[in-house]
Amino acid sequence: MNFTYPKTPGEAVAGALKMFGESHVTATIWKLSVAALAASLAFVFYMLFTEGHAAFNTSSDGVNWGSAIATYVFFALTSSGLTLIASLSMVFGFKQFYPVAKRAIWLAIITLIAGFSVLALELGHPFRMLWAMPLGMQVHSPMFWMGVFYSIDLVLLIVKFYLLWKDDWDSGFSHFIGAASFVAVVLASGMLGLVFGSLAMRPMWFGSATSLFYIISGALSGAAAIVVSVYLAYGFDARKIPAPLRSLTLGDQLPKVFATLIGIVLVFLLTRIWVGLWSNQDGMEGFVALLHAPWFHLEVWVCLALPFLMMLSPSMQQEPKWQVTASILVLVGLFIERLQFIVAGQNVPMFKGTWMNGVTPYTPSLTEWMLVVVGVSTALALYALGERLFNLCAAPKECMEGAGQLAQG
Amino acid sequence: MAKWGMVIDLEKCVGCQACTIACGMENNRLPGENWQDVIFFTEGTYPSAQLKWFPRPCQHCENPSCMAVCPTGATYKTEDGVVLVDWNKCIGCKYCMVACPYGVRFYTDEKPLIAPDMRKVYPSKDDHSWNPPWKMPDAREDWKHGVGIQPHDVVSKCTFCYHRVSKAPPGTPDLDPQDPKLREFTPACVVTCAPGARFFGDLSNPESNVSRMIGDKRGVRLLDQLGNKPQVYYLTGVGGAVPSNRAIHKKS
């Protein structure tokens, strides 16, 4: 692939259109994801115009927040995780992570956009939100602060990406933006955790641990996303990967970071379920339901424990195909986690209706699944666009050379 | 300023659900969208099983968690202690529904709770979510206070019949439906209750009938351990009960 920076928006559009006629991995992703996005958006809009939000299976009787909110949380936290990965080199000076920094920032922007798009389609009045939230100034609402921090986060990410596009890796301003966005993203993902964690009447969510869990599991999904994206960029062919990047992915550092994050997330999950099953507190019944759900076991054993072992195994951890497999499993697992956590937390009906003695059932409707497709295809299409137009593999020159020597030596 | 509150005497309540119907008619609720519901539950097992029930309006909490989480200020508490939703500000994020411990809130647009879907049978041609053949006079409708037929994609709930109560003569200690002068200011569920199990009055006035009853008959509040401090009190006496938890069988 040749990278040509578009100089004007017109050139960018032309480049995007041209990609429809090209044949390489990125172009294939672009074509498929644009098609999926067009189809899913058309379906969702059709349903929203004919049925409205009644096309969702969420209900006042039980699960008020369903798969759309879970998708938003999944993307928002992946975005936060990607920013944390970018911060490794740009804030904390781990120079070996420079080759993925620009890519991570771009992915952070687009996953946040994907998340916000899904959220906008879930909200009753997304446009009203634009004035009602800033004018309302409800400083005691966790959701208000989540909005504030994620908005700041998005602006800082865009500024940072612009600076990297201009090859400004090292100016004082660039460093400042990097540090500021690290702080913003910790606050944003932590606050997203508190949207759930603040609610004492929902014991499955309650507590500051939810906030910590969101920050750390976000970092894990960010790490998984960056691994998948690096291999996608080079058509899953490790030989094509430039030396500095190869020394990062094929060394044992990335797998170690990855395994550590999976390990911490597993500890969080298993201790949470222990407390949930052990406790007799009213409102914890959703944990029993979780234990009976096949999805939960898929998540814990196949999507998290298995990749954990893969990334610990010396024979597998540096193999590109196992790294990619582990990353994809982790992303699937974390999506299940977001959905289960959000749904199970609302499974206990709050005196809603007569004879509601068990946990309330919920399965997403077709419209809701299509909304998930909208999110995923938005992210993939924008990823392909960035890959094609913005040279996501760029890194500071000195670093590329230094790392390159390292790899050769 | 009054601090309006309700007392429900469970020894008198017969579980007839007339309050639910009266509320539905007064406030133009969709079938099943019961701002005022009567919740039935069982306690114990055969042969000593008991069927119990309690009416559940919005508790108009002293510390309303719905208001605390609302990101726009659409949910607010009036000076006279009533928790309301401003339909012009609500963005339909449903955070308040998730945060209310008593399940009293409803989102407008979802699968009909009872078929057929009355919104389709009586569709609206304007901003209202539907247009039933019976409804309150337009002059009473008041979206800023969540009164009337709501627009699409907002959250609604019991208003303590704010369109009635807010017109009561200032300083009234109790809105007693037996008093012809006060009847039209009294919430519809209280007016309609045949055994007279519902009482409405000013909790900030220690002389009011509701304050006295709460004191004399040991009024209790639903899930008081959560700290929302409802302004709806239940008198359980010897026969009545409110569940101390959400009455779910853990192992089910």
Ligand code: SF4
């Ligand atoms: S019962 Fe629920 S909706 Fe009503 S005031 Fe309390 S928290 Fe808010």
Ligand code: SF4
């Ligand atoms: S749904 Fe409306 S009233 Fe409820 S928290 Fe959101 S904006 Fe506030």
